[in-house]
Amino acid sequence: MSFFFKPSKPKTPQELAKAIRDSLNALDTKTIVEVNALKKALEEVEKNFAIMRVMLSGDGEVEPNPDQITQLTLEICKEDGLTLLMDKLPLLKWEARKDLVHCWTILMRQQVGSTFCCVQYIENHLEFLDFLVVGYDNKDIALTCGSMLRECIRVPTLAKYVLESPSFEIFFKYVELPNFDVASDAFSTFKDLLTKHETVVAEFLTTHYDEFFERYETLLTSRNYVTRRQSLKLLSEFLLELPNPHVMKRYIAEVRHLKVMMTLLKDSSKNIQISAFHVFKVFVANPNKPQEIKLILAKNHEKLLELLHNLSAGKGSDDDQFEEEKELIIKEIERISRLLNLET
Template sequence: MSFSFFKVSRPKTPQEVVKSIKESLMALDTKTVVEVKALEKALEEVEKNFVTMRTMLSGDGESEPNLDQVSQLVEEICKEEVLTLVIHKLPILGWEARKDLVHCWSILLKQKVDSNDCCVEYIEQHFELLDILVVYYDNKEIALSSGIMLRECIKFPNLAKYILESASFALFFKFVELPNFDVSSDAFSTFKDLLIKHGNVVAEFLTANYDEFFDQYESLLTSPNYVTRRQSIKLLSDFLLESPNAQIMKRYILEVRYLKVMMTLLTDSSKNIQLSAFHIFKIFVANPNKPRDVKIILGKNQGKLLGLLHNLSPGKGSEDEQFEEEKEFIIKEIERISV
């Protein structure tokens, strides 16, 4: 009687895993893929390798990841420039492979190798990868994957700072109004993170780019799209009232053009938009050093503004009392204005 034994395959080392990932990604190069079948095989190989990487990084459900192996894997990924490859090949990858990549991405960025943020440092040396991820919002097939990867990057101040200061940042003003609702909503989530995650970085950016930024932001506040207006006015009150932006806010409330925008939003058919606009409008009015042209606009529209404010209420909630106090104060301030 003869017995046959199945050879138990030895688990791959981190170095072997990275080598396989790199080779399978490079096999996706359209110059080398002549046939559809060859491309399908290459995509399957990438998918299989990403599953191996995911298991090595986050365990298999039964056993925890081996931290030494994780460190070796991360180090090897940076050394072999795999992060560049995965970003460049993202549009070709299948849905499962993208899902595994997105899962691994957040883990990779958090890993330290010898006390260094290996993957974050790699991206700092290849900032153009962030520009590519931003531009991917124009491709609805991969926009949501790219968005998750971007928001993971934005958690790190240096990476957020780069995006804010890059030419690609201006694209967000277009992406948040894309016709595909899922994509535009995701782009707005990333835009929001860029403006609220790191107060000092944002304050520095707004100080250096004040006119250009608020010019573009005004187009969102006056957008014909209700969702854009609602999200934009809420976000503006979120970041403008942050303490690092105190000087920016002082500058903003001196400008008649922005006061007019807030007054228009106070007349919006949406109660939510009216309330968010009120939180910024009240700062224009409460400013003890109002410029003359701000006083003139408030004086000319005194009757209309008082009518709007008397009818404005937040609905039921814990903030009612504070809101009513603020509203009464603003009403009295407007009544006192004489031009």
């Protein structure tokens, strides 16, 4: 005997948004303490998130409907739906969090008329970003929060908020967390904050120069090899490529920063030596070097020249260009040393 079941009618965007809100609200205090009730509520959330994913990106056979995407985006932003997602995020299972990250990318990039309504919502609820940052403290949701945060900081106004908020300071701790996956993810977010929006970063560093570089020095001198290497490489990316050269000029005029680079030139890692050289050479090549910088170079010229003569380009590097730059730096250090010796 055959039984035929009529398939359930697909939910409209309005119905789906309501179902998502209802299933998330079901994760209340009473549900959480009752094992079976919690299991059932989480299954309902997971089912609704899977439907949302299909509505936003299709199922591989049927393309998503643009009108449905637009409507669902508007509905999710209504009645603090995004805030509800954040409130319940620590309770969600892995599959639901994976679908949420996928949908989050689409929602954040969805333009309705002339407005990116999810972006606008977050601009009006900036505490949302603070929640995502401190999410790194919870290893269960750290990577989910990191993915969602990186999507947010693609927007200059949201990146600016994170940079200037007290939450940004915590990244200097997160990038050295003992959990490698979480620390690596935090560094990816940290890097995006300092490289995605050059003008925003230049303004931030100009205003917060002293406190930022004081903290950044702790990363460059970290006992952790990965931290030293990543931080040094990142320094050259955001410092030497800023549209406003004021920050770089100030940095390469300070003896304390030169001393850090000289120490890194002696690092046991060749990769760190090479990266340190690319920042160190800017101090030496600066045509307006302060007298204090010249004195340090002259005083240490023998050790510096020995280090540089023994330094060779890493694999995959342009050997000819590296050797040419190195020769110019060597000659400049020798010139400074001769001039200062003549003066004394």
